[in-house]
Amino acid sequence: MMSEKRSVLSLGIDDADSPLGMCTTYVCAVLVENLASFVEFLDYPLLIRFNPNIPYKTRGNGGFCLRFVAEEVGVDGVFEMVLDTLVSLADFHHPDTNTGVVMYEGEEVPREVQLFGESVVTGIKSIEEGRLLAEKYGMRVFAHGNGRGIIGALGAIGNVLRNFDHTYEYMAYRVPEMWGKPRRIDRDSVFEMDRKMGQRTFNNIDFETERVLITPRGPDPVFFGIRGEDPEIVKEAAGMVKTLEPVERWVIFRTNQGTDAHLKRAYKIKEVEPYLPVIIEGEVSSKPETVQGGHAVFKLSDETGFIDCAAYEPTGAFRNVIKSLIIGDNVVVYGGIRPPNKIPITVNLEKIEVKRLAQKIVRTNPPCLKCGKNMKSMGKNQGYECKKCKSVLSKAEKIVKVLPREIKKGKYVPPPRAQRHLTRPITRENFRNITPYLLIKWWHYP
Numbered sequence: 001m002m003s004e005k006r007s008v009l010s011l012g013i014d015d016a017d018s019p020l021g022m023c024t025t026y027v028c029a030v031l032v033e034n035l036a037s038f039v040e041f042l043d044y045p046l047l048i049r050f051n052p053n054i055p056y057k058t059r060g061n062g063g064f065c066l067r068f069v070a071e072e073v074g075v076d077g078v079f080e081m082v083l084d085t086l087v088s089l090a091d092f093h094h095p096d097t098n099t100g101v102v103m104y105e106g107e108e109v110p111r112e113v114q115l116f117g118e119s120v121v122t123g124i125k126s127i128e129e130g131r132l133l134a135e136k137y138g139m140r141v142f143a144h145g146n147g148r149g150i151i152g153a154l155g156a157i158g159n160v161l162r163n164f165d166h167t168y169e170y171m172a173y174r175v176p177e178m179w180g181k182p183r184r185i186d187r188d189s190v191f192e193m194d195r196k197m198g199q200r201t202f203n204n205i206d207f208e209t210e211r212v213l214i215t216p217r218g219p220d221p222v223f224f225g226i227r228g229e230d231p232e233i234v235k236e237a238a239g240m241v242k243t244l245e246p247v248e249r250w251v252i253f254r255t256n257q258g259t260d261a262h263l264k265r266a267y268k269i270k271e272v273e274p275y276l277p278v279i280i281e282g283e284v285s286s287k288p289e290t291v292q293g294g295h296a297v298f299k300l301s302d303e304t305g306f307i308d309c310a311a312y313e314p315t316g317a318f319r320n321v322i323k324s325l326i327i328g329d330n331v332v333v334y335g336g337i338r339p340p341n342k343i344p345i346t347v348n349l350e351k352i353e354v355k356r357l358a359q360k361i362v363r364t365n366p367p368c369l370k371c372g373k374n375m376k377s378m379g380k381n382q383g384y385e386c387k388k389c390k391s392v393l394s395k396a397e398k399i400v401k402v403l404p405r406e407i408k409k410g411k412y413v414p415p416p417r418a419q420r421h422l423t424r425p426i427t428r429e430n431f432r433n434i435t436p437y438l439l440i441k442w443w444h445y446p
């Protein structure tokens with residue numbers, strides 16, 4: 001009897017894009033085409049977004065993982081095909097392209113690799129840690145440039161998204177002749193699709209600015225992307241969009257987008273470090289201010305210290321929530337730590353939960369008993385005098401008035417245009433998609 005070797009492979013790739021227009025997800029889409037006749041895919045391509053606060057991140061900071069069985073070509077054959085595809089597409093001449101490719105062979109991704117994957121989303125990992133881990137588990141590694149791509153490639157392999165909230169994105173790509181030209185899509189059809197799909201898709205449109213968000217703006221090959229709760233839904237939604245230029249290919253990705261996967265850990269203020277995604281509970285301890293550039297800033301305190309929290313200008317109406325806070329409000333802030341520069345260390349706010357509202361109180365001088373006009377204080381404990389009729393009140397207290405608050409308790413998130421890929425939109429707030437995936441037809445190529 002012939003011995004059958006079933007090789008389950010997990011292929012992770014990060015940073016195959018360049019500022020000049022290549023995009024890692026397109027490399028993935030072409031790889032799917034090149035591999036499809038030789039392998040059996042076990043999952044959708046996984047598009048994994050990493051800690052968005054990392055300063056040397058790639059555009060969008062994401063990598064992908066393909067999981068498949070390769071019998072005919074074997075492990076080495078697959079790896080060779082992958083590198084050939086990369087060489088034909090990636091921009092290896094650009095100094096900022098630090099591509100990493102890692103391939104793991106085995107049915108189950110080791111726990112240690114899964115933990116590494118989690119850390120690439122919620123924290124910071126080094127190239128060296130990635131290299132050592134890949135070596136420990138006998139993975140094949142290809143690194144270009146400084147090798148930083150290894151972190152994301154391994155991170156993508158480690159995020160298996162099993163029993164873990166996930167979403168889907170249908171990604172359509174443009175024919176090469178159109179790259180760099182304005183994207184042609186029927187705007188009304190996007191609004192119509194959004195209305196029909198309700199909360200089954202998300203972030204199609206930014207309603208504050210009426211901007212269509214499914215089409216990116218750069219010179220890359222992505223035509224449009226639709227995010228939603230399951231593969232059938234994003235496919236159906238894509239079918240409702242009227243395109244006014246050809247679609248070269250499309251692929252459905254399974255992703256951690258829209259899940260808050262990076263915001264997992266609660267920190268005390270004194271524990272925070274630059275670039276970490278954090279959750280901090282505390283009290284508003286300074287009156288929110290609008291600073292130059294239109295950013296809204298306040299100080300948050302807990303028993304270990306205080307820290308600035310900022311909602312930047314692009315977060316639009318979200319800043320109104322921040323400006324409505326008052327000293328004493330109890331809040332939970334979610335965001336990334338921006339290192340001190342010309343300004344102090346700051347939480348760049350991605351969302352906020354208002355847990356308890358302090359009383360907004362104003363104290364006014366008592367009114368004159370004779371003429372009703374507000375009186376003037378004559379000094380501390382000196383009583384009050386009416387400027388109009390000159391009557392005097394020697395023993396009187398200030399009048400305390402409780403004013404209504406402009407905000408309610410609850411969670412607030414910036415508008416879709418200002419959200420990170422990982423940010424859980426408000427429409428998903430009470431929803432977790434942990435159902436196992438079913439494979440439907442998830443790709444099309446020319």
Ligand SMILES: [Zn+2]
Nearest residue numbers: 368371386389
């Ligand atoms: Zn008076």
